[in-house]
Amino acid sequence: MVQYTPRWVGKQEESIHIAHIASVKIDTNLLLSNVLIETTGGANPIRCHGHHKADAVRMKALIERYQNDYYRGGGAPVGSAESTPAGR
Template sequence: MPSESFVASRLTSGNRLFPTVVEVTDSAVIRRRRTLFSRSEESIHLQRIASVRIETGLIWSDLIIESTGGSDPITSHGHHKADAVRIRDLVTAAQTAHLPAATEAGPSRACPFCAETIKLTARVCRFCNREV
């Protein structure tokens, strides 16, 4: 997957001179910001992204990319809504592509007490909590 970059709108606050750039590569989401005096770069590996939230205002969308590692989320505001959705879709698609196929639930049986389906190897029913 080639990386794609999304530039926040210069019409939004904080983005006038040097708009924030959010780049989605095949391994990470990177947020690049710069000011007159500094450059900063934050990234979260795709496999560590817990969620991509989009908060859409009247015109622009904010992105909140949360990681599973407990580090600070990447936030970027002032994106076109279509860009924000695209970023989320790219992340979701990349994560799905990397994840192993959903595994089968394994052998199961019916609980003799409540008849719910439980794992064959279960010793305690997860529905009625009785030993089986």
């Protein structure tokens, strides 16, 4: 998973392997939702601000799906190049 944070000049990129995500929380406000992604390392959670509730729920569902596929399939999520016969 990669988070891009825009800057005045350039951007900041933070990357976390799907297996290192401990939990995903959704903080829903009046209009928009924030997604908090906690890692197994115990550092400060990644905060993604200003998403529509449906988008935040979809983000959480996708992360959980990829984690399930990763742990069931021995490493490569279903649908990735590594898990297809051509990618092996």
